Amino acid sequence: MSCTHTVALGAYLLGALDPAERSAFEVHLRTCAVCRRELVRLAPLPGLLAQVDVDDLDVPFDDPAPAPELLPLPPPRPETTRSAEPSARRRGLVLAGVGVLVVALVAVGVLVLAPRDRDPVRLSAADSGTGVTATADLVAKEWGTELWLTVQNAPKGKRCKLVVHDRAGRAEIGGWWGTDHPEDARIPGSTSFPVDQIERLDVVVDMQVLVSVRP
Ligand SMILES: [Zn+2]
Missing domain, CATH: 2.60.40 (Immunoglobulin-like)
Structure with a gap:
């Protein structure tokens, strides 16, 4: 499964897209599981991660084909004081963010622990x-x-x-x-x-x- 928009991800993560391209790409991200999966894969560096506003992305958490890297969502618990819909959605966004963070930390760990190329x-x-x-x-x-x-x-x-x-x-x-x-x-x-x-x-x-x- 591939998507021709995936090539824009690097530029997006580096903040290199102009505002119009950026919002167009974010609209695309909402509907494209391929690009979202790639986003999670490409955002391992905290510096890059800091530039990704998960709320901005508005990542849907009820994706029919969820990325395997994302944490599974627990069933929504009934809310007594607030309406369940927005807070469940908020929880989904937070969990999506945590998923990105976990993947990023694992990637950083791999980078740090991997045997380095011979030092110059x-x-x-x-x-x-x-x-x-x-x-x-x-x-x-x-x-x-x-x-x-x-x-x-x-x-x-x-x-x-x-x-x-x-x-x-x-x-x-x-x-x-x-x-x-x-x-x-x-x-x-x-x-x-x-x-x-x-x-x-x-x-x-x-x-x-x-x-x-x-x-
Ligand atoms: Zn795509």
Whole structure:
């Protein structure tokens, strides 16, 4: 079972829909069990959850095909002081909210407890001659190594490249960038060399090595 509107859920959860799109999507959510199920699945992060107003959604709790993730509703108890209809509905909304929260907490628990990817290796260096400093985060990938650089004090208005050397004496270009960036910019790069085979990273401008970063 699928729905072509489901693709809008991510944008909806991130608050990226404009008001008209947002209300149209909320109208659709009332009638579409597929999208509601997906909403519950995609809202695991508390930050995202905080942006979902369950009351706003007006999620019907008497859905003929309830999402398995939602908590089952207890039979409505007779109300003595207030009319049963609105409070039962209110209870349904609260329970729907609790269901979303439970799913979110389980998802967060899974994220926290799941074995993490290998932590990035952080290397730093400062060159006393050029005054340039660099930090590199090396992230092991199936295809090699993902690189994230920050470079300080590089001369402005230059084209800069990263040359990655491996322990076998080979070299690859890990990336090119312009030096007119904020000092804390994180510059992406990549190499086919595995993390443990990287001998050094040279930050190069005009064939001059500004700084070499080594493990
Ligand atoms: Zn839908």
